[in-house]
Amino acid sequence: CDTAVFFTKTxxxxxxxxxxxxxxxRGRRDGRHRTPAIIRLPANGLALEPDPRAAxxxxxxxxxxxxxxxxxxxxxKLSGFPSWRPLAEVLATK
Numbered sequence: 550c551d552t553a554v555f556f557t558k559t560x561x562x563x564x565x566x567x568x569x570x571x572x573x574x575r576g577r578r579d580g581r582h583r584t585p586a587i588i589r590l591p592a593n594g595l596a597l598e599p600d601p602r603a604a605x606x607x608x609x610x611x612x613x614x615x616x617x618x619x620x621x622x623x624x625x626k627l628s629g630f631p632s633w634r635p636l637a638e639v640l641a642t643k
Contacts, residue, residue, distance in 0.1 A: 554615045555600060556592060558607035563587040564627055565605075571626075589621045589633060 557563045567585035576583055595615065600608040621633040 553600075553610040553612050556590075556597060556609040556611070557605075558609070560587065560589070560623070560631060562605065562607055564623070564631070566608075568626070584624055585626060587623045587631075588617075588636065589623075590615060591618055 555566070557566065564585070564587060567587050571578070571583055571585045574583055592609075595611045596613065597609040597611055600610045617636070620636040622636045622639050623631040623633060624639060
């Protein structure tokens with residue numbers, strides 16, 4: 550994960566990946582650093598390529614830094630429809 554930024558075409562796909570990472574990472578599951586997080590960014594102008602390790606369709610990656618143009622985030626476990634919040638707002642409350 551330190552060689553690329555990963556994208557999916559749907560927020561549901563992103564949630565699945567975030568929850569999978571949460572369940573398979575080390576440390577306390579209720580710890581602050583294990584909170585599932587999804588950041589929504591525009592992909593316009595990025596050199597997207599298929600993620601070779603993903604079996605699900607629509608999994609993409611970029612092997613460069615990605616500008617944070619108007620980022621929004623979903624934090625924590627989800628039920629129902631997500632509530633996107635501006636990343637700056639979330640970071641200001643932490």
